[in-house]
Amino acid sequence: MFGRKHNSHDDQDHAALPHQEKVEELRAAIGPLSGRSFMFCTDACLRRYLEAWNWNVDKSKKMLEETLEWRATYKPEEIRWPEVATEGETGKVYRADFHDREGKSVLVLRPGRQNTCSHDSQLRHLVYLLENAIINLPQGQEQMVWLIDFTGWSLRNSVPIKTARETANVLQSHYPERLAAAFLYNPPRIFESFWKIVKYFLDPKTCEKVKFVYPNKEESMEVLRKSFDFQMLPEDFGGESNVHYDHEEFARLMAKDDAKTAAIWGEDHAAGASEVAHLVSMNENSNSKKEQVKTTR
Known part of the structure; x- marks a missing residue:
């Protein structure tokens, strides 16, 4: 989200290289990836890390490798709404x-x-x-x-x-x-x-x-x-x-988005996906009942 501190004169001798070449250079530098690390390191992602360091490949590589290590440990893509509600x-x-x-x-x-x-x-x-x-x-x-x-x-x-x-x-x-x-x-x-x-x-x-x-x-x-x-x-x-923040309404939205996140990244444990699916189903059933009550009124 933010950029690291860097000097504007870093890697000026490489400044003339087209940005896509720098992206490919960074991809080659980080080497083969698999699983979620491979999914994370899109061209757009690599461009963000390069931009943060004024297109300095070495510094971008170090920062990206630290992020991949952090994501492998912290697993931000596995955090679900019930955990932080x-x-x-x-x-x-x-x-x-x-x-x-x-x-x-x-x-x-x-x-x-x-x-x-x-x-x-x-x-x-x-x-x-x-x-x-x-x-x-x-x-x-x-x-x-x-x-x-x-x-x-x-x-x-x-x-x-x-x-x-x-x-x-x-x-x-x-x-x-x-x-x-x-x-x-x-x-x-x-x-x-x-x-x-x-x-x-x-x-x-x-x-x-x-x-x-x-x-x-x-x-x-x-x-x-x-x-x-x-x-x-x-x-x-x-x-x-x-319009003001409605916690219950936001929770329903997050339950659906949790299912979307699970579909994008894949679930390491079936229980997590099952819990998300159950929450979505439960919320949708609740909404359906509310609509029925409104209709009868």
Whole structure:
């Protein structure tokens, strides 16, 4: 999602090479792959890692190999909604049901709604939603947008610096070039102190993607208007939509997306796929019964 720190003069002697040649060079450098590693390393994926390092193949290779090792251990594609559902009860992070004007997936973050203290659980919840946003990117889109609402946020309910640092590390190391922009909506003045610390863990390229937006400043609101249809944008972000996060509805959506994830990556254990299928079936039956009740009324 983020890019690693790098020097603009890295590998200038190779800058003239067409990008596709660099992709092929990186593919040759990482050698034969199989299973999910092979599926993960598409040409688009390799381009993201190369872009993160200014097309330096050696540094991109090291970063990609570290990601493959992390994915083999952490198994982000195997995280399922029931495992992280508790983290999502307050709607502190969720995939929006709308896109930006270019069709990018949107993650809504509300740090003021923090409801747990588990560092590991919080990170798995975020990783799960990143993976979910990625499988729902429209054809031809590689990046997503973050909308961050600071209503209710304070230093008392902010995540610990350790969590912020670990989160930044995972995002920068394993999701390079996945972030198109992050809009920080109406952050309190005290957030500036927290931001100065967080910025230390982010590379300059990522920091440039962060936009501070204040509802009482027309100039900053114009930044949002250029990126979003205000009829679709929630009222909490100055838009016109009054749709709010519904945990049960989102859980039904995630159950279906879990089945989609299992189909894309394949399940190592049949129990996992069976559980997802059961959840989807159960939710669909529940919806059907509700519709029948409405009809009888």
